[in-house]
Amino acid sequence: MSNFLFAGFGGQGILFSGKLLAKVGLELDKQVSWLPSYGPEMRGGTANCSVIVNDEPIGSPLVTKPDVLLVLNLPSFEKFEHTVIKNGIMIVDSSLVEKKTVRTDIKAYYIPASMLASDNDLAGLANIIMFGQMLKAIKLFDYSLVEAVLVHSTPKSKPQLAELNKKALSLGYNYQA
């Protein structure tokens, strides 16, 4: 389980989530890579990023067949659902994507992350909630390490932000459909 794809609209914190994962890999002394999609249409278009965390040297940084797919909008759901490998994992923000996967060979987790975020005064942190859910699903990384990296990744100048992030992570981690 080394190839991750994070996909959604621009502005949903897709790139940040990906970077968080890559940093966790870095702390574990793994090979990691992070590649954003980029284009002239960052303006409200879809954004995604490929993250690889591996023991082997990484070849192409582009994830075309994700082991794990995090999806935060419908266009991305439709575009990437079929690319997940057999027995792969898909995490879906069910407050933004009403569809369910038709695939039976992957494991899908539906979490109303955006709704949870607004319900819990965690505006803009749906991505971290999703991340928490993913952590639980993939069972690869130590929770406290992720939490530490997350805290380290938030600006020192805004300590409240670190707390909110921690809360979001835990919310996602502990959410059960």
Added chain:
Amino acid sequence: MSNFLFAGFGGQGILFSGKLLAKVGLELDKQVSWLPSYGPEMRGGTANCSVIVNDEPIGSPLVTKPDVLLVLNLPSFEKFEHTVIKNGIMIVDSSLVEKKTVRTDIKAYYIPASMLASDNDLAGLANIIMFGQMLKAIKLFDYSLVEAVLVHSTPKSKPQLAELNKKALSLGYNYQA
């Protein structure tokens, strides 16, 4: 006798003389080429031009070993005197170049062309006087053909100029040191 080099200061009509020769060759249906020296220092520096009149296709248009050298100033005399081939011909404007060649293996003609020009109200036509002298020396081209080409080369709008040119050509042709 196919390789000609005309050399002097810019403004002495060097390029025109060369072109006249090339045109004569053209009328005789020969292979001809004309190549000026060019540089950022046209300003009063030396100017020269290579003319080839040949039966064979012309290789390099650059004349490095002239059969015939026409010289209108001292720097050119010093630069090119030694390049003339054995048994070649050199025509010198002796009113501008006081030196005589030290070479005994070439035939040199000295004609005070510039002085003849000013003495005969042929200002600026020393080059044609020189050309006349060359014609006589090389004995290659029909005088009347050259005269016709010369007339054809002067602007129709200035008929007097044609007459002056004819006079200069004849003056040079008939001059004897």
Added chain:
Amino acid sequence: MKKATFKTELCKGCGLCVTACPKHIVELDTKSINAKGYHPASCTDDDKCIACGMCAIICPDVVITVIKEDKDK
């Protein structure tokens, strides 16, 4: 009848029409989301519309058409 019609699928929810309407009858519909992911604008009260066209003039995405029935002239 005067009317401002919104092609909501083109709307990007920028809200400029809202600021421009002198009758304060244009609003973003925060409850709905269009295919592009925006809350689209619309005229909430056709009766109050004076067909001044200001919402349409400021709309960057040519979402709005404004008409006026002849008898209103």
Added chain:
Amino acid sequence: MKKATFKTELCKGCGLCVTACPKHIVELDTKSINAKGYHPASCTDDDKCIACGMCAIICPDVVITVIKEDKDK
């Protein structure tokens, strides 16, 4: 003594100094030709020279030096 000295080997015979001299004492020497092929200029009458420097100021080729003996001050 006032004097305008010409480095004739640098002169290009442009004649600008001739036009500039208020004393009309600068001339091109049409009889001589320098190594560059020009008729060089020179001052034809040192006594008349007032060392105004105008010939030197207009000379594009820095041919001319102008001096004035101290007592002339």
Added chain:
Amino acid sequence: MNIVFEKPKALADVPFHYCPGCTHGIAHRLVAEAIDALDIEGQTIGIAPVGCAVFAYNYFNCDMVQAPHGRAPAVATGIKRANPDKFVFTYQGDGDLAAIGTAETIHSGARGENITIIFINNAIYGMTGGQMAPTTLLGQVTTTSPYGRKAEIQGNPLRICELMSTIEGVAYAERVALDNVKNIRRAKAAIQKAFEIQRDKKGLSIIEILSTCPTNWGFSPAQSMDFVREKMIPYYPLGVYKDITKGGANNE
């Protein structure tokens, strides 16, 4: 039934890719309205720049040529010289027109090319993600002036209408803004006049349009309109800078 406002015919029926609230869309529409007003769509060739408006070739219904970054006035010159009786306009951003394309801008003016330049001054490089433009205001933070533009380091913002109006050959130069309906109406009139000047073969016309970039300015669309009004207009005064049909320059 009377249509008060509808999409102009010269505008293609496809959605713009511009960000929400970006006034590029308004400017496009105004150009299309002018083309409609003069009924010249079939005689018009537009030049798309490199910048957010690069896809302008998808948005107008007239023939469109996409030019290298900054070279639209040269491309326009080529087209106009080959087709002196057609209408040619360029649509250019401030990076395109006032930075890399400075020479082409100035010289198309000097030649009095009979073309119309629509100049979108949004004080930033939109497409590449918010770098400093030649028209970025002093103090304005951009990704390449992260500590605010400083005159001593990055230099001063260029005022293009002022510059262009010193040039013989420029027939008409006006600066307008899109920050409110009144100014949009003025902008529309200015653009239409520019095409009329071209029709009458009077020389080059340039309409500088103070525009917004909510995305890279980091403001909401409405706040962006305020920024135009409060920050840009004071440094870039609106008005006619040159109008040879009126005899001489006048800045209202």
Added chain:
Amino acid sequence: MNIVFEKPKALADVPFHYCPGCTHGIAHRLVAEAIDALDIEGQTIGIAPVGCAVFAYNYFNCDMVQAPHGRAPAVATGIKRANPDKFVFTYQGDGDLAAIGTAETIHSGARGENITIIFINNAIYGMTGGQMAPTTLLGQVTTTSPYGRKAEIQGNPLRICELMSTIEGVAYAERVALDNVKNIRRAKAAIQKAFEIQRDKKGLSIIEILSTCPTNWGFSPAQSMDFVREKMIPYYPLGVYKDITKGGANNE
């Protein structure tokens, strides 16, 4: 004994390659005199253009860099930013500065680069043999305007001082001529002032020098001086176009 006039020290002891009567030589000398006056030869880096003055690197005794055609102000920017306390000047013709180098000229001005630009306006491309320059006068015959420059075809001559003085960042802009001793003296003062402005770190200074090209104009040196006086000065009025040390622009 008192030396009224001698070769300035900053000028190398080699003959110029310029044509007889060409005022490039005078302009060189005036620059050298300014360098001498401020005693800054050891702190000065000059930039040679592409144009007749390309060999300027052989004529000055300070360090010299030869720039690509038109790019001297950019090269100067690189040098000055690396050496803010040194003196940097460019020496450029009208083709170099006002045609291919337009963008570099305008933007070095906008940035207020603390450099001095010596701009030789001889209304022609000298080095390449007499083609039209952006400053060629209307009606003037050149090899690329063989029927005389026409505004409708080749456009109008550019007035660089007027253009540059609209630009914030330009500290000093003056147009001078070399057609007679009086004007040469003024030119000398202007050049010296330009270097002083650089010394005082006030911004960019540009001295436009109306100059001659007897060879390509087809006039004698003396007639060429008349051409400057009678044809050029009326279109290119002499005077100070901007002087921030005096507070504001004034054209005498």
Added chain:
Amino acid sequence: MSRKVLMKGNEAVAEAAIRAGCKLFFGYPITPQTDLSEYMAKQMPNRGGLSLQAESEIAAINMVLGASASGARVMTSSSSPGISLKGEGISYIVGSDLPCVIVNVQRGGPGLGGIQPAQSDYFQATKALGHGDMHLIVLAPANIQEMAILTGEAFDLADIYRTPVMILADGALGQMMEPVDFAAKPVRVLPEKTWVCNGHQNKRPMNIVNSLYIQPEELEQKNIERFERYKKIEETEVKYEEYLTDDAEIVVVAYGITARIARTAVNLARAEGIKAGLHRPITLYPFPKKRLNKLADKVDIFLSVELNMGQMIDDIKLAIECKKPVKHFGRTGGVMPVPEEILDNIRRLAK
């Protein structure tokens, strides 16, 4: 008087262009190309065309882009440093599939270099006149008559294949005069320009001239399609000339001005009993690969003679698949070799 006229190479190109229907010329002065612009400036106004001096080489190439996009036959010319500046524009012209003719009268480089004849822009012209996967057709005339003929041909090739075509000359060819005959030559059948942006007059759908493709797959398709055109060009448009190659053991490969000097050298070598021959590529892109490859089967050794430090030699090696040794003899910086220098090299190879 003779039907032929004595003309400079630069002038012959200009005259031939006008005769080929070139309606617009955009130039910028640079030695040793300037007389071309000057000829255009003089002639165009009287012959229904327009010659404009642009503010720079960049403006000139972009004016060409515009004029071509709107349907005109159009040309620009420059010399080495000016050609470098046109790189971006040329890449756009290729990417937009626009026809035009570009003349490079090469001079010594790099940098400001010198103004004497050189062939050191061979790599640039044939491999990479701009960024991206691209080529232009490159024609290398060797005399003034050919300067004229190939210029006419260039306009046709450009229109047929919707590509820029370069006349790659040098200072000597630009400045020298030879007799030229402008007698009419057969014109090719040209495709209709349906893609032109000159105002649709409400009679056809709008046209777009563009080189931007945001979907990489689309851009890839465009490139593949263009390279198929290149393949066709390679199959049908290769031109070369040979001299005494039938029994040659040593073949000199040279183009342009150098080929003429080499021809003299070949004659000198033959006079000494050395079986030398000359292969002169006329199209540098497409390069006469097939012919050279075939030649390699019977020739012992090749000598690439160029006015540079060794550029075309690579293409010869690739063409003959290293079947035979290829040597280089070059002069650079503006120096033109004399035939004897080439002869020396031939002699050395003849052992």
Added chain:
Amino acid sequence: MSRKVLMKGNEAVAEAAIRAGCKLFFGYPITPQTDLSEYMAKQMPNRGGLSLQAESEIAAINMVLGASASGARVMTSSSSPGISLKGEGISYIVGSDLPCVIVNVQRGGPGLGGIQPAQSDYFQATKALGHGDMHLIVLAPANIQEMAILTGEAFDLADIYRTPVMILADGALGQMMEPVDFAAKPVRVLPEKTWVCNGHQNKRPMNIVNSLYIQPEELEQKNIERFERYKKIEETEVKYEEYLTDDAEIVVVAYGITARIARTAVNLARAEGIKAGLHRPITLYPFPKKRLNKLADKVDIFLSVELNMGQMIDDIKLAIECKKPVKHFGRTGGVMPVPEEILDNIRRLAK
């Protein structure tokens, strides 16, 4: 936390440059290179340097020329169309023997093309980034750590050989993040810059930085001298990396981002029992000719994998003197291949 930092390739180049003593950076925005300029804009003011956005790529490269001529370590960066515009300036920098570092984060072309990763400026970078006989040293990093290391190296090479050095990257390498360790690396002994134009202070003779030589023979001498330096560079500075080439029958040759994908493909091939290996040139100029030539003695076939229509393949053929077949597989226009596509090609060649 880790000593390594996660960084974009563009940022790593910028950071490494600052650490290498780069004092001036002149840029102009262009995707996908812009973050490099932005990093510089952010960092330089706090680290004793200066980052300036020029009015164009042309101005930027000429500011580099000026800064270098006056002695500073200086860099510029751009992407394909912007690099084309720098051609004339780069040729001047070569002709003036000035050191500097130039980064090309390649995108699809020709023309405006696209903004996705490409390697289609290979010809331009290695053969002809400008007119005249010239080269620059071209380095091709394949990961972010190498982006940093080679940038430091580039500054040293530039100073030692008085030449511009190009970092030839692509959109993927520019935009992706990987961990980088900036631990100090040994610095080379650098020659003193006695030729610098920064004011002679009356303490030394004046210096001239110039690329003009009116006498062709002088210019020729300059070129010969410079090409001797290139020879030395070729002898001492070639860098490459190999993977499983010891017993390989098929060797994939690929650089930069493509080499990584190819490496995965080689693994997949090995898993199928195909004896595949990878040769990755790190210096593209000088190209690892000798090594490849030696490799050709034992390898059956080469596969050049590039993000273009076939460019490096020529250099491979020339290097191995056509001893063995060389095939090309490429995607272009911004498309990145997946390892399986390369595997397919390997399989086909393995028969």
